[in-house]
Amino acid sequence: xxxxxxxxxxxxxxxxxxxxxxxxxxxxxxxxxxxxxxxxxxxxxxxxxxxxxxxxxxxxxxxxxxxxxxxxxxxxxxxxxxxxxxxxxxxxxxxxxxxxxxxxxxxxxxxxxxxxxxxxxxxxxxxxxxxxxxxxxxxxxxxxxxxxxxxxxxxxxxxxxxxxxxxxxxxxxxxxxxxxxxxxxxxxxxxxxxxxxxxxxxxxxxxxxxxxxxxxxxxxxxxxxxxxxxxxxxxxxxxxxxxxxxxxxxxxxxxxxxxxxxxxxxxxxxxxxxxxxxxxxxxxxxxxxxxxxxxxxxxxxxxxxxxxxxxxxxxxxxxxxxxxxxxxxxxxxxxxxxxxxxxxxxxxxxxxxxxxxxxxxxxxxxxxxxxxxxxxxxxxx
Numbered sequence: 001x002x003x004x005x006x007x008x009x010x011x012x013x014x015x016x017x018x019x020x021x022x023x024x025x026x027x028x029x030x031x032x033x034x035x036x037x038x039x040x041x042x043x044x045x046x047x048x049x050x051x052x053x054x055x056x057x058x059x060x061x062x063x064x065x066x067x068x069x070x071x072x073x074x075x076x077x078x079x080x081x082x083x084x085x086x087x088x089x090x091x092x093x094x095x096x097x098x099x100x101x102x103x104x105x106x107x108x109x110x111x112x113x114x115x116x117x118x119x120x121x122x123x124x125x126x127x128x129x130x131x132x133x134x135x136x137x138x139x140x141x142x143x144x145x146x147x148x149x150x151x152x153x154x155x156x157x158x159x160x161x162x163x164x165x166x167x168x169x170x171x172x173x174x175x176x177x178x179x180x181x182x183x184x185x186x187x188x189x190x191x192x193x194x195x196x197x198x199x200x201x202x203x204x205x206x207x208x209x210x211x212x213x214x215x216x217x218x219x220x221x222x223x224x225x226x227x228x229x230x231x232x233x234x235x236x237x238x239x240x241x242x243x244x245x246x247x248x249x250x251x252x253x254x255x256x257x258x259x260x261x262x263x264x265x266x267x268x269x270x271x272x273x274x275x276x277x278x279x280x281x282x283x284x285x286x287x288x289x290x291x292x293x294x295x296x297x298x299x300x301x302x303x304x305x306x307x308x309x310x311x312x313x314x315x316x317x318x319x320x321x322x323x324x325x326x327x328x329x330x331x332x333x334x335x336x337x338x339x340x341x342x343x344x345x346x347x348x349x350x351x352x353x354x355x356x357x358x359x360x361x362x363x364x365x366x367x368x369x370x371x372x373x374x375x376x377x378x379x380x381x
Contacts, residue, residue, distance in 0.1 A: 132164040134377060135225050137217075139196050139269075140232030140285070142171030143357060143365075148213075151359055153366045157230075160370035161377070166221045168196055168214040175233035176242045176265035183259050193233055194259060197269045201276045226280045228373060229273050232336075234287030234315045235355060237262040241307045244318045249310075263318040270326055281330045281376060284323050285369065286316035288336040289343050291354035301344060302337065313337055334372055340365050 154167040175193040188204040199206045209215030243261045258264030292299045302312035316337035323333035342350045350361030
């Protein structure tokens with residue numbers, strides 16, 4: 001009898017165990033299905049954003065070509081009107097040309113849709129009779145181009161360093177050549193960093209800068225008197241999906257020219273300036289911390305978002321790498337990504353839209369750059 005009870009009990013326990021195992025498998029299957037659906041949803045969203053960005057890049061190129069054609073037509077009209085004033089072309093930021101916006105959707109299509117980076121005519125008036133301690137020439141994107149009045153970065157540095165400044169920055173530009181742009185002086189059509197430095201040394205026709213403050217500075221400035229060339233690029237290169245370097249982390253190289261990469265363009269620009277102005281110093285400014293939004297949705301920041309060539313912090317480190325190769329050759333470095341005070345905790349205060357600097361942001365950004373320049377210019381103080 002006891003044996004029979006024991007057998008029935010064993011059978012019952014076995015059934016309970018089997019039932020528990022089956023329930024466990026069902027739970028695992030449900031979890032796996034839910035995880036798979038979530039993963040599939042994320043992947044669909046990623047592919048949709050990638051497709052949107054790809055389409056936006058094509059739209060930017062079409063807009064770029066349209067701007068060129070408009071400029072040519074404007075020049076012909078100017079000649080027919082006895083050299084009347086030409087209309088200044090407004091450049092929309094490359095970052096403003098993607099499907100991605102920064103907090104407030106102020107942009108167009110290319111890579112960030114962050115905020116419009118428009119080239120502005122306003123330039124702080126240079127007091128002809130004032131004595132300055134140094135001359136600084138700025139090259140960059142909208143971080144330097146936006147707000148050319150007293151509150152702009154270049155103007156603040158001018159005040160801090162008692163410097164005569166020439167701001168050649170143009171919103172929407174990159175350091176590197178865009179994929180369809182060729183390094184050919186005879187047919188040059190790029191307003192990138194390499195376009196600016198080649199125009200300064202006379203390698204290319206400067207007409208492509210007509211309508212921009214940079215074009216006027218090419219006629220006004222005696223570049224041989226420059227104490228510091230300031231180079232600030234990187235955010236647009238990142239957002240435009242320009243490779244940070246030809247060299248991949250795991251080994252191997254990309255099938256692109258150096259001038260079509262961010263660090264390759266910086267390297268080439270530094271070399272051109274050093275060859276032509278050996279006594280001038282060069283301040284390389286790395287891109288600062290940014291946050292990217294798609295409408296109101298947070299997409300990622302300078303540490304997490306990757307368009308295929310690493311996050312923005314990698315571009316900042318790439319700028320530092322170029323500095324390391326030339327630090328004994330009159331090159332200094334401002335790691336704005338890690339030293340400007342702009343980070344995830346201060347972004348709301350120092351960034352207007354996740355990318356562009358607020359009034360307070362411009363102040364802290366310019367103050368640090370000024371300290372670097374002054375410490376270099378007056379090394380004994």
